[in-house]
Amino acid sequence: MARKMLIDGEISNDSAEVELHYDFDLFVIGAGSGGVRASRFSAQNGAKVGICELPFHPISSEVVGGVGGTCVIRGCVPKKILVYGASFGPELEDARNYGWELNERVDFNWKKLLQKKSEEIVRLNGIYKRLLANAAVKLYEGEGRIIGPHEVEVVQLDGTKISYTAKHILIATGSRAQRPNIPGQELAITSDEALSLQELPKRAVILGGGYIAVEFASIWRGMGATVDLCFRKELPLRGFDDEMRAVVARNLEGRGINLLPRTNIVELVKTEAGIKVRTDHGEEIVADVVLFATGRAPNSKRLNLEAVGVELDEKTGAVKVDAYSRTTVPSIWAIGDVTNRMNLTPVALLEGSMFAKTVFGGQPTAPDYNHIPCAVFCIPPLSIVGLSEEEAVEKANGDILIYTSSFNPMKNTISGRSEKTVMKLVVDAETDKVLGASMCGPDAPEIMQGIAIALKCGATKAQFDSTVGIHPSAAEEFVTMRTLSRRVSPSKPKAKQ
Numbered sequence: 025m026a027r028k029m030l031i032d033g034e035i036s037n038d039s040a041e042v043e044l045h046y047d048f049d050l051f052v053i054g055a056g057s058g059g060v061r062a063s064r065f066s067a068q069n070g071a072k073v074g075i076c077e078l079p080f081h082p083i084s085s086e087v088v089g090g091v092g093g094t095c096v097i098r099g100c101v102p103k104k105i106l107v108y109g110a111s112f113g114p115e116l117e118d119a120r121n122y123g124w125e126l127n128e129r130v131d132f133n134w135k136k137l138l139q140k141k142s143e144e145i146v147r148l149n150g151i152y153k154r155l156l157a158n159a160a161v162k163l164y165e166g167e168g169r170i171i172g173p174h175e176v177e178v179v180q181l182d183g184t185k186i187s188y189t190a191k192h193i194l195i196a197t198g199s200r201a202q203r204p205n206i207p208g209q210e211l212a213i214t215s216d217e218a219l220s221l222q223e224l225p226k227r228a229v230i231l232g233g234g235y236i237a238v239e240f241a242s243i244w245r246g247m248g249a250t251v252d253l254c255f256r257k258e259l260p261l262r263g264f265d266d267e268m269r270a271v272v273a274r275n276l277e278g279r280g281i282n283l284l285p286r287t288n289i290v291e292l293v294k295t296e297a298g299i300k301v302r303t304d305h306g307e308e309i310v311a312d313v314v315l316f317a318t319g320r321a322p323n324s325k326r327l328n329l330e331a332v333g334v335e336l337d338e339k340t341g342a343v344k345v346d347a348y349s350r351t352t353v354p355s356i357w358a359i360g361d362v363t364n365r366m367n368l369t370p371v372a373l374l375e376g377s378m379f380a381k382t383v384f385g386g387q388p389t390a391p392d393y394n395h396i397p398c399a400v401f402c403i404p405p406l407s408i409v410g411l412s413e414e415e416a417v418e419k420a421n422g423d424i425l426i427y428t429s430s431f432n433p434m435k436n437t438i439s440g441r442s443e444k445t446v447m448k449l450v451v452d453a454e455t456d457k458v459l460g461a462s463m464c465g466p467d468a469p470e471i472m473q474g475i476a477i478a479l480k481c482g483a484t485k486a487q488f489d490s491t492v493g494i495h496p497s498a499a500e501e502f503v504t505m506r507t508l509s510r511r512v513s514p515s516k517p518k519a520k521q
Contacts, residue, residue, distance in 0.1 A: 056093020
């Protein structure tokens, strides 16, 4: 049956002879969230699809991975399970003032949680395989590499190599955690190993100030460990709204995490007492576990891309793509973290969906990266959508209005926990359009998903104000912030276009 495909930027009718000439219409390397989404949606549009993935293992390497990818196996999902587990400790403390008579000592069984987490990711790995099978996508287990514009070689588990031809090739190999090159770096772990530790550390040192660093700081502290968090800037979570970063830092300290700003680790030494951590300020800390949460790098090294003409970013190794996820070779495409655009699982899903729509759906569609919400699952979590105050002021032609609300959540008034929830709206003074929203507090991600829809639809502050709130709830604060906190003018006037 003839299909429409995107060829050299134009939609043209693809004849049945292509199916005879190529083994597949599409071959995907990498069966993570983006690769699976692109494969299934392409198959639903009538494409014959093959996909390859490394064999399953909870800790990734160049030779092991698993269907489901980082998010399902060693990322978002197992991390969130551990966040839930860590949240129960403080919740049990809070429960006492709600009338729950608890024994002074409440034991935590790390190995039980670890087992339950492992069972869940194995279950999800199976679900992803079934999703592919139900969509008639052919799955091959092994390492894929590109040997031509239309040819992929799969190295199978026994070492044999089989080549497949495809009209289109999609790279969806994601990224992997990186380690800083310092003496003793082999003594540290990355987030992969942190999710599968056989023993819960009593003393942990974390290097990094991003998502992973603050999330694991919250996890281990919630489970009773002593945690030192070292990061290079004044505040953690660089790139987020500065006001909200300060809120997160205050909450982390309030929960007993020792923050070491403007601090780097220069050496790790193994001792009888544990791992000795030396900082660039001359401090020494002894830990059971040292976690490097210092960023991730695109998984592009072993794909043979440059040999077939696919351009990579010289600094990061990311695959260069256009707005439609097409590389410098017309038949080869790339989505997800391997392109280093916006490294979030839902964004990889978006890019996979738009790829299938573009190449096999007859509707060339570029992903829209505006108003993408995200969350940091520290305890309590931070969630945002749209522009931060700093970004809005930088981009603005006129004044920016800032509305904030800081309050003690109703639950805390009884429990006695001293931890404020903070909300913020960033508004364009001229148009009244809400440019950004952020929240740090319980249920922030659940609330922000709804706020994201409003911003995507172009909601104004007046529309927020005219919305009736749900009472009593924290969420109602977003529709009752009527007092202006401050008015900010652009740092420099914009030249007229």
